[in-house]
Amino acid sequence: MVATTTLTGNLTRDPEIRYTHDGQAVLSLGMAVNRRWQDRQTNEWEEATSFFDVICWREMAENCALSLAKGMRVIVSGRLEQRAWDTEEGDRRVKVEVVAEEIGPSLRWATAEVSRSERMASVAEPASGAS
Numbered sequence: 001m002v003a004t005t006t007l008t009g010n011l012t013r014d015p016e017i018r019y020t021h022d023g024q025a026v027l028s029l030g031m032a033v034n035r036r037w038q039d040r041q042t043n044e045w046e047e048a049t050s051f052f053d054v055i056c057w058r059e060m061a062e063n064c065a066l067s068l069a070k071g072m073r074v075i076v077s078g079r080l081e082q083r084a085w086d087t088e089e090g091d092r093r094v095k096v097e098v099v100a101e102e103i104g105p106s107l108r109w110a111t112a113e114v115s116r117s118e119r120m121a122s123v124a125e126p127a128s129g130a131s
Contacts, residue, residue: 003079003080004077004078004101005078005080006077007031007033007052007054008076008106009032009033009034010031010071010073010074011030011070011071011074012030012031012070013029013030013070014070015064015068016028025057025058025059025061025062026055026056026057026061027056027057027062027064027065028055029068030051030053030054031051031052031053031074032050034047034048034049035048035050052098054076054078054103055098056078056103057099060100067105072105072110073109073110074106075102075103075105075106076100077100077101077102077103078098078100078101078102079099079101081098082096
């Protein structure tokens, strides 16, 4: 079963890009998602903030590194993945992350200028002019 989600929120830090041993770009970013509601009994406004770690790969990772910065409002759509590890002290840690399938700026309170990146030819695509 795949759990997908869409989040809209602000970046809590500048995106951090790194490369795997085989040269694949991987980018991590943090998001804060605010929720605001009015308490029906007191008519007071209340707010809660949830924090999420987001991971993206390959060309999207490189595009995000060039386009996004701390504080920007973004929309992320992706799948939830859980990973677990043991610390040096022997404690078990578990973390749920969003592996992004799409990331874009939110245009609710901002504008954006979009430029298309040159797409790298994949192994499955024939070279231009080949028959």
